[in-house]
Amino acid sequence: xxxxxxxxxxxxxxxxxxxxxxxxxxxxxxxxxxxxxxxxxxxxxxxxxxxxxxxxxxxxxxxxxxxxxxxxxxxxxxxxxxxxxxxxxxxxxxxxxxxxxxxxxxxxxxxxxxxxxxxxxxxxxxxxxxxxxxxxxxxxxxxxxxxxxxxxxxxxxxxxxxxxxxxxxxxxxxxxxxxxxxxxxxxxxxxxxx
Amino acid sequence: xxxxxxxxxxxxxxxxxxxxxxxxxxxxxxxxxxxxxxxxxxxxxxxxxxxxxxxxxxxxxxxxxxxxxxxxxxxxxxxxxxxxxxxxxxxxxxxxxxxxxxxxxxxxxxxxxxxxxxxxxxxxxxxxxxxxxxxxxxxxxxxxxxxxxxxxxxxxxxxxxxxxxxxxxxxxxxxxxxxxxxxxxxxxxxxxxx
Amino acid sequence: xxxxxxxxxxxxxxxxxxxxxxxxxxxxxxxxxxxxxxxxxxxxxxxxxxxxxxxxxxxxxxxxxxxxxxxxxxxxxxxxxxxxxxxxxxxxxxxxxxxxxxxxxxxxxxxxxxxxxxxxxxxxxxxxxxxxxxxxxxxxxxxxxxxxxxxxxxxxxxxxxxxxxxxxxxxxxxxxxxxxxxxxxxxxxxxxxx
Amino acid sequence: xxxxxxxxxxxxxxxxxxxxxxxxxxxxxxxxxxxxxxxxxxxxxxxxxxxxxxxxxxxxxxxxxxxxxxxxxxxxxxxxxxxxxxxxxxxxxxxxxxxxxxxxxxxxxxxxxxxxxxxxxxxxxxxxxxxxxxxxxxxxxxxxxxxxxxxxxxxxxxxxxxxxxxxxxxxxxxxxxxxxxxxxxxxxxxxxxx
DNA sequence: CATGAATGAGGGTTCATTCAT
DNA sequence: GATGAATGAACCCTCATTCAT
Numbered sequence: 001x002x003x004x005x006x007x008x009x010x011x012x013x014x015x016x017x018x019x020x021x022x023x024x025x026x027x028x029x030x031x032x033x034x035x036x037x038x039x040x041x042x043x044x045x046x047x048x049x050x051x052x053x054x055x056x057x058x059x060x061x062x063x064x065x066x067x068x069x070x071x072x073x074x075x076x077x078x079x080x081x082x083x084x085x086x087x088x089x090x091x092x093x094x095x096x097x098x099x100x101x102x103x104x105x106x107x108x109x110x111x112x113x114x115x116x117x118x119x120x121x122x123x124x125x126x127x128x129x130x131x132x133x134x135x136x137x138x139x140x141x142x143x144x145x146x147x148x149x150x151x152x153x154x155x156x157x158x159x160x161x162x163x164x165x166x167x168x169x170x171x172x173x174x175x176x177x178x179x180x181x182x183x184x185x186x187x188x189x190x191x192x193x194x
Numbered sequence: 195x196x197x198x199x200x201x202x203x204x205x206x207x208x209x210x211x212x213x214x215x216x217x218x219x220x221x222x223x224x225x226x227x228x229x230x231x232x233x234x235x236x237x238x239x240x241x242x243x244x245x246x247x248x249x250x251x252x253x254x255x256x257x258x259x260x261x262x263x264x265x266x267x268x269x270x271x272x273x274x275x276x277x278x279x280x281x282x283x284x285x286x287x288x289x290x291x292x293x294x295x296x297x298x299x300x301x302x303x304x305x306x307x308x309x310x311x312x313x314x315x316x317x318x319x320x321x322x323x324x325x326x327x328x329x330x331x332x333x334x335x336x337x338x339x340x341x342x343x344x345x346x347x348x349x350x351x352x353x354x355x356x357x358x359x360x361x362x363x364x365x366x367x368x369x370x371x372x373x374x375x376x377x378x379x380x381x382x383x384x385x386x387x388x
Numbered sequence: 389x390x391x392x393x394x395x396x397x398x399x400x401x402x403x404x405x406x407x408x409x410x411x412x413x414x415x416x417x418x419x420x421x422x423x424x425x426x427x428x429x430x431x432x433x434x435x436x437x438x439x440x441x442x443x444x445x446x447x448x449x450x451x452x453x454x455x456x457x458x459x460x461x462x463x464x465x466x467x468x469x470x471x472x473x474x475x476x477x478x479x480x481x482x483x484x485x486x487x488x489x490x491x492x493x494x495x496x497x498x499x500x501x502x503x504x505x506x507x508x509x510x511x512x513x514x515x516x517x518x519x520x521x522x523x524x525x526x527x528x529x530x531x532x533x534x535x536x537x538x539x540x541x542x543x544x545x546x547x548x549x550x551x552x553x554x555x556x557x558x559x560x561x562x563x564x565x566x567x568x569x570x571x572x573x574x575x576x577x578x579x580x581x582x
Numbered sequence: 583x584x585x586x587x588x589x590x591x592x593x594x595x596x597x598x599x600x601x602x603x604x605x606x607x608x609x610x611x612x613x614x615x616x617x618x619x620x621x622x623x624x625x626x627x628x629x630x631x632x633x634x635x636x637x638x639x640x641x642x643x644x645x646x647x648x649x650x651x652x653x654x655x656x657x658x659x660x661x662x663x664x665x666x667x668x669x670x671x672x673x674x675x676x677x678x679x680x681x682x683x684x685x686x687x688x689x690x691x692x693x694x695x696x697x698x699x700x701x702x703x704x705x706x707x708x709x710x711x712x713x714x715x716x717x718x719x720x721x722x723x724x725x726x727x728x729x730x731x732x733x734x735x736x737x738x739x740x741x742x743x744x745x746x747x748x749x750x751x752x753x754x755x756x757x758x759x760x761x762x763x764x765x766x767x768x769x770x771x772x773x774x775x776x
Numbered sequence: 777c778a779t780g781a782a783t784g785a786g787g788g789t790t791c792a793t794t795c796a797t
Numbered sequence: 798g799a800t801g802a803a804t805g806a807a808c809c810c811t812c813a814t815t816c817a818t
Contacts, residue, residue, distance in 0.1 A: 003798080019297045021215055024791055035800045040793065042798090099300075102293040102360050103213045116363045149373075149380045152358075153351075156377075159361070160354040164346075166296050167353070169310045179343075183350075186343045190384040197781075219809060229783045234810060236781090391777080407685045409603055412812055423779045428814065430777090487688075490681040490748050491601045504751045537761075537768045540746075544765075545735075547749070548742040552734075554684050555741070557698045567731075571738075574731045578772040585802075607788060617804045622789065624802090 004042045006032045008056065011049050015096035020050065020104070047108050050097075054111060057094045058118050061087070065125070075132030077188060081181050083129075084158055088177050091162045098163055126158075127151045140193045150191065157184060198236045200226045202250065205243045209290035214244065214298070241302050244291075248305060251288045252312050255281070259319075269326030271382060275375050277323075278352055282371050285356045292357055320352075321345045334387045344385065351377060392430045394420045396444065399437050403484035408438065408492070435496050438485075442499060445482045446506050449475070453513070463520035465576060469569050471517075472546055476565050479550045486551055514546075515539045528581045538579065545572055586624045588614045590638065593631050597678035602632065602686070629690050632679075636693060639676045640700050643669070647707070657714035659770060663763050665711075666740055670759050673744045677754075680745055708740075709733045722775045732773065739765060 001009070010032040014023040025046055029039045043049045064086050072079035091098050105112035130151055133139045142150065161180040162172060170176050195203070204226040208217040219240055223233040237243045258280050266273035285292050299306035324345055327333045336344065355374040356366060364370050389397070398420040402411040413434055417427045431437045452474045460467035479486055493500035518539055521527045530538065549568040550560060558564050583591070592614040596605040607628055611621040625631045646668050654661035673680050687694035712733055715721045724732065743762040744754060752758050 019300055021297065022301065025793080026791070036793080037795080037801065038799045046792070099296040100294065102357060103215065103297070105361070106213055107216065112363070115361070119362060146380065149377050152373075153377055153381070156351060156354060156358050157347075160350060160357065163296060163354065163357075164350050167299065167309070168313060169306070179346075183343050183347055186340065187347070187381070218807080220807090230809090231784060231811080232782050235783095239809075407688055409685065410689065413814080414812070424814085425780065425816080426778050434813070487684040488682065490745060491603065491685070493749070494601055495604065500751070503749070507750060534768065537765050540761075541739075541765055541769070544739060544742060544746050548738060548745065551684060551742065551745075552738050555687065555697070556701060557694075567734075571731055571735055574728065575735070575769070606786080608786090618788090619790080619805060620803050622791095623804095628788070 003032075003034060003038065006034070007039055007042055008049065008053055012053055012094060012096070015050075015053075016094075020046075020096060020100055047111070050104060051108070051111050051114070053094060054097060054114065057090055057097065061090055064090075075129055075134075075136050075138060077133075077138070077185070080129065080133075080154070080188065081184065084181055084184055085177065087158055088162060088180065091159075092172055095162060095166075098159070099166070123151065123155055126155055130154070137193055139188075139191045142191065150187075153187060154184065157187070197226075197228060197232065200228070201233055201236055201243065202247055206247055206288060206290070209244075209247075210288075214240075214290060214294055241305070244298060245302070245305050245308070247288060248291060248308065251284055251291065255284055258284075269323055269328075269330050269332060271327075271332065271379070271386075274323065274327075274348075274382065275378065278375055278378055279371065281352055282356060282374060285353075286366055289356060289360075292353065293360065317345065317349055320349055324348070331387055333382075333385045336385065344381075347381060348378065351381070391420075391422060391426065394422070395427055395430055395437065396441060400441055400482060400484070403438075403441075404482075408434075408484060408488055435499070438492060439496070439499050439502070441482060442485060442502065445478055445485065449478055452478075463517055463522075463524050463526060465521075465526070465573065465580075468517065468521075468542070468576065469572065472569055472572055473565065475546055476550060476568065479547075480560055483550060483554075486547070487554070511539065511543055514543055518542070525581055527576075527579045530579065538575075541575060542572065545575070585614075585616060585620065588616070589621055589624055590631065590635055594635055594676060594678070597632075597635075598676075602628075602678060602682055629693070632686060633690070633693050633696070635676060636679060636696065639672055639679065643672055646672075657711055657716075657718050657720060659715075659720070659767070662711065662715075662736075662770065663766065666763055666766055667759065669740055670744060670762060673741075674754055677744060677748075680741065681748065705733065705737055708737055712736070719775055721770075721773045724773065732769075735769060736766065739769070 007028060011023070011028045014028060014031060025039055026036050028049070029036045032039070043052065065083065068079060068082045068086055072082055097104070101115075105115055127147070130139065130147060134142060134147070157180065161177075161183075165172055165176050165180075201222060205217070205222050208222060208225060219233055220230050222243070223230045226233070237246065259277065262273060262276045262280055266276055291298070295309075299309055321341070324333065324341060328336060328341075351374065355371075355377075359366055359370050359374075395416060399411070399416045402416060402419060405411075413427055414424050416437070417424045420427070431440065453471065456467060456470045456474055460470055485492070489503075493503055515535070518527065518535060522530060522535070545568065549565075549571075553560055553564050553568075589610060593605070593610050596610060596613060607621055608618050610631075611618045614621070625634065647665065650661060650664045650668055654664055679686070683697075687697055709729070712721065712729060716724060716729070739762065743759075743765075747754055747758050747762075
């Protein structure tokens with residue numbers, strides 16, 4: 001594994017375990033088995049590592065989303081649930097990120113801009129996917145406002161389900177992740193075509 | 195205003211503006227117009243201030259909830275919307291708290307325990323309020339599992355609506371808060387008794 | 389009990405338990421059940437309390453020494469042993485003092501001067517007591533130099549026996565205090581008139 | 583000189599001059615000509631420096647003791663006096679240590695354990711050295727109890743002679759150190775063979 | 777005599793970051 | 798690419814002491 005990757009992996013792990021605040025760059029370097037100076041050769045600063053991790057998360061997400069779309073017909077309930085499950089995997093893998101999201105983007109305009117970009121894209125994808133389901137007759141016809149609200153509802157649950165579990169003190173495991181899926185299904189079921 | 199209150203008000207404001215991480219105790223003291231030592235006369239440490247703010251938030255919430263219940267018949271859509279609106283007010287007033295929630299409770303076991311306690315209580319109140327609505331015929335009969343899911347759905351939206359707006363880069367104002375209400379209504383409308 | 393005495397008793401106890409460094413004036417006040425301000429009404433500062441405790445120790449010592457001299461003929465082994473035992477009682481009761489002695493007098497010239505005064509007096513008393521024992525025939529005749537050395541030997545053991553036990557990790561109890569007496573006897577036995 | 587050594591040398595000097603209590607880490611750093619952060623790069627905290635100084639003192643002591651044993655036949659009066667003189671050198675060089683000994687080990691369990699270890703070892707060496715002197719006929723035969731008491735007497739004087747001088751307000755110089763030697767000789771002379 | 781809120785200098789310590797090697 | 802000693806501003810917090818009441 002390249003040094004740069006070693007740093008990112010270590011940082012991700014430690015950030016998840018203790019929060020970005022309580023993980024120092026020297027600590028990351030030590031755990032990665034390199035010197036502090038070397039860390040700064042590969043990254044300009046701590047925020048730079050966080051940004052890199054976000055890009056990694058995003059890139060992985062795009063790839064995995066393509067895979068889901070290839071396996072499950074877009075616009076079906078199955079594809080939505082698979083997408084949800086996939087996103088939860090990343091939300092868990094990079095859980096420090098969603099956990100501290102607001103704080104992180106509050107102090108890093110660059111990250112903020114980038115996150116908004118990606119966020120808009122993802123919202124758009126959900127929007128489109130619901131419209132497709134409608135057009136293909138899986139869902140009953142919805143007016144624009146309802147469609148928008150439904151889109152946001154789905155996205156809100158997807159974004160914050162892990163946070164919801166964490167602040168509720170629930171362990172994150174197959175069962176609790178499934179409950180998130182169930183909630184999504186419970187939302188969608190009201191819009192199924194007859 | 196008592197010094198203790200002055201500290202809490204100042205801390206709340208600064209935490210909201212910059213995040214707990216970037217607000218130092220000396221800074222709070224300075225902005226509150228007192229000496230650093232005096233701050234520590236009233237609070238044992240920074241976490242102690244955060245805990246006090248959480249208790250304040252909770253206490254206010256209980257009082258306001260009683261007011262809502264007196265004005266609107268419990269179990270009605272109106273009472274649920276009013277409760278939602280009321281909670282958003284507090285979520286906004288103490289927005290640093292929900293924003294950094296996971297990080298905060300990760301590093302303060304005392305706060306963690308207390309938050310869970312309150313969280314359970316609030317979940318319970320929503321659960322009960324939905325059941326009442328059902329029993330009074332506002333909502334159609336729901337099996338237990340659906341009732342539980344609906345409860346959590348409502349709570350998740352209530353908890354994270356502000357976060358959702360913030361990470362989406364949307365301003366928090368009457369209009370965007372109303373959109374949250376609309377989302378709730380959109381959820382509930384599917385369960386109304388015809 | 390008068391407030392002033394309450395302060396001194398509390399201070400003595402806490403100093404013994406934790407060392408002067410780790411006992412704050414606020415802590416003394418709290419434990420004595422008075423306000424910090426009140427403490428400063430009775431004593432000018434922390435050093436003032438320590439000085440007062442030293443004077444107390446000295447005054448008690450003088451009184452007790454008189455009692456010993458009344459019960460046991462001056463210049464006898466018995467009187468020396470009783471004096472030793474009596475001093476150990478005070479060394480224990482005010483053990484923080486001997487423990488931190490050098491540090492304390494290093495930073496308080498007033499205490500330093502006073503301690504030297506008392507110390508000289510006590511050395512003089514031992515000197516005289518040994519000379520008396522010699523003159524009365526309990527001890528064999530000693531030249532001046534030997535007499536001086538013996539005096540200092542006795543005084544050194546008396547001063548530091550408790551310290552010796554403490555740094556050795558030994559509990560201070562009747563048995564270990566007796567061992568100090570034995571040591572003294574072991575020293576004196578070599579000078580007894582046959 | 584290495585930075586670590588520079589820190590230790592500076593700390594030792596300042597501790598001796600003003601007592602550990604009145605020497606701050608920033609002060610040590612400043613006097614050593616380095617930054618506060620650098621001091622903490624080499625030592626975890628102030629106690630760590632004190633512990634390191636104790637280890638240094640101990641290590642030097644072991645080396646010097648070997649030298650004494652090589653120059654003077656073990657078990658002779660000369661070797662005992664040389665050992666005493668050597669220890670006084672270190673007691674002086676690290677005088678803050680013996681001065682504040684009880685206070686230091688009271689607040690640092692690690693140092694306490696280590697000191698006890700070393701202290702036991704040293705007591706053992708004196709014990710053995712006296713027994714050797716006995717077996718070689720320098721000293722007259724002693725019963726076990728007397729041998730133990732004599733050992734402790736020698737050790738007590740060795741440990742506290744400098745303290746004795748300091749609290750007595752006497753300067754530490756060749757003459758006053760010699761008086762310590764004389765006292766030791768005065769003790770031993772009573773146990774010489776015929 | 778007594779209270780207790782208030783002061784503020786300064787203590788130990790941290791940590792993102794740099795830079796000579 | 799990599800090392801690791803070094804920087805220094807800043808952080809949280811302490812505590813002897815004061816003073817209005």
